[in-house]
Amino acid sequence: MSNLEPIDPGQLQRWFRTDVQSMTAYQPGEQPPWGKTIKLNTNENPYPPTTKIREAIVEATGRLERYPDPLGTPFRMQASQLLGVEPDQILCGNGSDDILTIVTRSLLDRGQLLRFPYPSYILYRTLAQLQGAVTEEVPFADGFRLPEGLCAPHPQLRLVVIPNPNSPSGTWIEPEALLDLARRLPCPLLIDEAYVDFAPGHCIDLIAQQPNIMVSRTLSKSYGLAGLRFGYLVARPEVIQMMRKVKDSYNCDALSLAAATTAISDQGWVEENRRKIVATRQRMLERARAIGFIVPDSHANFIWCTHPTWNLKEMYQKLKDQRVLVRYMDYPEWGAGLRISVGTDAQSDACMDLLESMR
Amino acid sequence: MSNLEPIDPGQLQRWFRTDVQSMTAYQPGEQPPWGKTIKLNTNENPYPPTTKIREAIVEATGRLERYPDPLGTPFRMQASQLLGVEPDQILCGNGSDDILTIVTRSLLDRGQLLRFPYPSYILYRTLAQLQGAVTEEVPFADGFRLPEGLCAPHPQLRLVVIPNPNSPSGTWIEPEALLDLARRLPCPLLIDEAYVDFAPGHCIDLIAQQPNIMVSRTLSKSYGLAGLRFGYLVARPEVIQMMRKVKDSYNCDALSLAAATTAISDQGWVEENRRKIVATRQRMLERARAIGFIVPDSHANFIWCTHPTWNLKEMYQKLKDQRVLVRYMDYPEWGAGLRISVGTDAQSDACMDLLESMR
Numbered sequence: 001m002s003n004l005e006p007i008d009p010g011q012l013q014r015w016f017r018t019d020v021q022s023m024t025a026y027q028p029g030e031q032p033p034w035g036k037t038i039k040l041n042t043n044e045n046p047y048p049p050t051t052k053i054r055e056a057i058v059e060a061t062g063r064l065e066r067y068p069d070p071l072g073t074p075f076r077m078q079a080s081q082l083l084g085v086e087p088d089q090i091l092c093g094n095g096s097d098d099i100l101t102i103v104t105r106s107l108l109d110r111g112q113l114l115r116f117p118y119p120s121y122i123l124y125r126t127l128a129q130l131q132g133a134v135t136e137e138v139p140f141a142d143g144f145r146l147p148e149g150l151c152a153p154h155p156q157l158r159l160v161v162i163p164n165p166n167s168p169s170g171t172w173i174e175p176e177a178l179l180d181l182a183r184r185l186p187c188p189l190l191i192d193e194a195y196v197d198f199a200p201g202h203c204i205d206l207i208a209q210q211p212n213i214m215v216s217r218t219l220s221k222s223y224g225l226a227g228l229r230f231g232y233l234v235a236r237p238e239v240i241q242m243m244r245k246v247k248d249s250y251n252c253d254a255l256s257l258a259a260a261t262t263a264i265s266d267q268g269w270v271e272e273n274r275r276k277i278v279a280t281r282q283r284m285l286e287r288a289r290a291i292g293f294i295v296p297d298s299h300a301n302f303i304w305c306t307h308p309t310w311n312l313k314e315m316y317q318k319l320k321d322q323r324v325l326v327r328y329m330d331y332p333e334w335g336a337g338l339r340i341s342v343g344t345d346a347q348s349d350a351c352m353d354l355l356e357s358m359r
Numbered sequence: 360m361s362n363l364e365p366i367d368p369g370q371l372q373r374w375f376r377t378d379v380q381s382m383t384a385y386q387p388g389e390q391p392p393w394g395k396t397i398k399l400n401t402n403e404n405p406y407p408p409t410t411k412i413r414e415a416i417v418e419a420t421g422r423l424e425r426y427p428d429p430l431g432t433p434f435r436m437q438a439s440q441l442l443g444v445e446p447d448q449i450l451c452g453n454g455s456d457d458i459l460t461i462v463t464r465s466l467l468d469r470g471q472l473l474r475f476p477y478p479s480y481i482l483y484r485t486l487a488q489l490q491g492a493v494t495e496e497v498p499f500a501d502g503f504r505l506p507e508g509l510c511a512p513h514p515q516l517r518l519v520v521i522p523n524p525n526s527p528s529g530t531w532i533e534p535e536a537l538l539d540l541a542r543r544l545p546c547p548l549l550i551d552e553a554y555v556d557f558a559p560g561h562c563i564d565l566i567a568q569q570p571n572i573m574v575s576r577t578l579s580k581s582y583g584l585a586g587l588r589f590g591y592l593v594a595r596p597e598v599i600q601m602m603r604k605v606k607d608s609y610n611c612d613a614l615s616l617a618a619a620t621t622a623i624s625d626q627g628w629v630e631e632n633r634r635k636i637v638a639t640r641q642r643m644l645e646r647a648r649a650i651g652f653i654v655p656d657s658h659a660n661f662i663w664c665t666h667p668t669w670n671l672k673e674m675y676q677k678l679k680d681q682r683v684l685v686r687y688m689d690y691p692e693w694g695a696g697l698r699i700s701v702g703t704d705a706q707s708d709a710c711m712d713l714l715e716s717m718r
Contacts, residue, residue: 007570007597015517015547015571016601017468025604028429045424054420057614061413064618065404065583070387094453094588097607105489109376110469123608130464130605158374188374211366212374224424227613229453238366242375245384246489248456249482254586255416255614259423 023129026122029327038350040341041327043167043195043302045224047276047344050269053225053259060258068254071244075261079232082264083204088237091244092252092260096194096218096231100127103190103214103233104159106246108133113156117147119331121163121192133158139334144171144296151184160185163192165199168329168339170298175203182210188239190214195300197222197274198281204234211236221301222270222277223263230260277301281342287352288340291359306337315358324351382488385481388686397709399700400686402526402554402661404583406635406703409628412584412618419617427613430603434620438591441623442563447596450603451619453610455553455577455590459486462549462573462592463518465605467492472515476506478690480522480551492517498693503530503655510543519544522551524558527688527698529657534562541569547598549573554659556581556633557640563593570595580660581629581636582622589619636660640701646711647699650718665696674717683710 013021029042072092080087093099100123108114110132116124118137128135134156138149150160160181165172182189191203193215206213214235220226230252233243252260263270285303288295293305306312316328316338330336340351372380388401431451439446452458459482467473469491475483477496487494493515497508509519519540524531541548550562552574565572573594579585589611592599611619622629644662647654652664665671675687675697689695699710 004567004595005570007595011570012597012601014545015598016465019468020465020601020605023604026608028426028608031426031428039425042426044426048421048424053423054417057420058413058417060586061416062407064412064586065407066398067387067390067401067403067579067585068588069390094612095607095609097609101607106375106379109378109491132468186373208363211364211370220426226426226609227419227423229427229609229612236363236366238371239374242371242379245382246379248454248460249385249387250454250456250585250588253453253588253612253615256612 019129019132023126026126030325032325036323038324038343038347040343040347040351041325042226043221043300043341044226045221045273045277045301046347047224047273049224049263050266052266053262056258056262057255060255064254066254067250068252068257070249072252072257075257075264078261078264082267083234085204085207085234086237089207089234089240091233091235091240091247092257093231093233093247094251095220095229096192096216097123098229098247098251099216099231099233100124100192102243102246103216104128104131104133106243107159107188109158111156112158113154114159114161115150115157116161117150117166119168119334121167124161144169146173146177146181151181158187159190160187161190161192163194164203165195165298165300167195167300167302168327168337169296169304170300170302171296172199172299175201175206178203179206179210182206182213185212188212188214190216192216194218195221197270198278198301199299207234207236214239219260219263222274224273225259225263228256228259230256277342280345280348283345284340284342284348284352288355291352291356302339302341304337304339306335312336312338315355318358319351319354322354324354326351378488378491382485385485389684391684395682397683397702397706399702399706399710400684401585402580402659402700403585404580404632404636404660405706406583406632408583408622409625411625412621415617415621416614419614423613425613426609427611427616429608431611431616434616434623437620437623441626442593444563444566444593445596448566448593448599450592450594450599450606451611451616452590452592452606454579454588455551455575456482457588457606457610458575458590458592459483459551461602461606462575463487463490463492465602466518466547468517470515471517472513473518473520474509474516475520476509476525478527478693480526483520503528505532505536505540510540517546518549519546520549520551522553523562524554524657524659526554526659526661527686527696528655528663529659529661530655531558531658534560534565537562537572538565538569541565541572544571547571547573549575551575553577554580556629557637557660558658566593566595573598578619578622581633583632584618584622587615587618589615636701639704639707642704643699643701643707643711647714650711650715661698661700663696663698665694671695671697674714677717678710678713681713683713685710
């Protein structure tokens, strides 16, 4: 290890923003060494991307000494056709985490309010803290329906985020309910559609009806490209225009832009992939319920398994000891659960077999 | 075009942070269509990266469905050997722009002060504005030496940034002078070494002596990997630890991590590349001076050409009409110049031939 003298903590305190010092870093799911583990903890896709995508990447290696297109125009052209929006309604990001960063940096100032449902994606809290903003996490109504409190009047309310489908529950809110929420809000509503390709609908079409609606997407889940870091935002052109000022100039690299453009052009593969994952999900869900878990209907590529009395943390640990990695999450005042990603049939069966043996 | 009703400007004003509304977006250099232009405007490397790097990328396409390593540990291990620091002193970024974003988000709060020399890299101003911070741009002393004003006492001073070598001037400050500056500062000093591989020294070794020194690097220039988006920060472990909280979890993708790790392992190639660029730079510099330009000695991969009376903007435009793209920059109260990247000998000669014909 290093021979450096430690820095005096008081020194660090004077250097760093108070918000940064006091915040807890967002903890991403464990990333074990490749190949040794059945990895069902971060909602990755078990199926590798196609040869076409690999070819697009290889082709793009031929011009790496040049900066990439700052706006990702070929991707935006292709996506605009698929989504039925204009290219100037699309902002490319280095993963949808980058999109969430751009949105929060654009809209949230010190002391202002970000609201989102609970339990949900904890990263929203981290991003608000980085802005010095405050958060209100409104518990879901029964059956993971939208709680009324999301649109309660508040002078500092500047952004509401709804992941749809939601994580960790995998549940789905009908677009009509989100349109109604957006109409009642004085601020933008971001619908985080990371898992939307596994759901029965989407909210892109609402943007034309309601200017405060924004939709974020990622290629990490249904496209099987988590390693690539590519996401995008769809919103009104004026909103996108303003957010371009906030992003890093070259936030997407040439390889991911090439791969993303090819990936989004190959909807046959996405459809086939979705079909397989939805079928395995149904099988897992029935199996988990038969084992005795309480599992809400899932519209994502994972299921959320809870139980009133079982020691779920112990079950998580026993799975891990057998090299099956799932996500144990404990939400204060709500409860704990195992969030299990949909793998291949064989991976999912192996996980369920182990859980059954622990009953 | 779209049939959407425009959003009422008052609405946008209520939604977006005032800082974002009032700021001017950073304008990156023009990126013309590939192949048609001699592109000497964004300090890219004219030589493509090696086959080894392309092979590393191809190999990494085999696991794109998985999230990348959040900390880029193989890269940090490799870089730590090269740089003589510990792996926990290195933070990987999505280009050094991402590193600059992480540093400013970590250190600068509303109303606090960022100081840097003038004329220099305008992005620092944009990043401070995004934090609601203020900037003081202290004009260089004669010969682009460090101005005394950089360490003038100020209660809100939280960060000083010195690009070394500087852009647009290409000039170089000796590490001793930067060590002296850091010792006199009450806050961190970021030395932006984007162009350092073309200079006679570097400042990494100062970090052990002085805990408030941080050094940022990029693979966009000397490594010929601008399209890849990869940069890194070297600092004390406690500083890196705190900044990890601020970065996006998976800020670097699997392909760029693989390529960067391979690139930094192949110092023979970098050395060869540097040798060629330094030789062409000398040739360009002599030629530009013979034409009549005033050109400071350059320690970067570009030269800064000024002249007291010539119409440099017109020269820029005439070059562009001939498909030679350089950067025209006009710094209020300082003056204008042409910043011309070092290309291949043939590209550089073509540019100089045209400039000579315009005299």
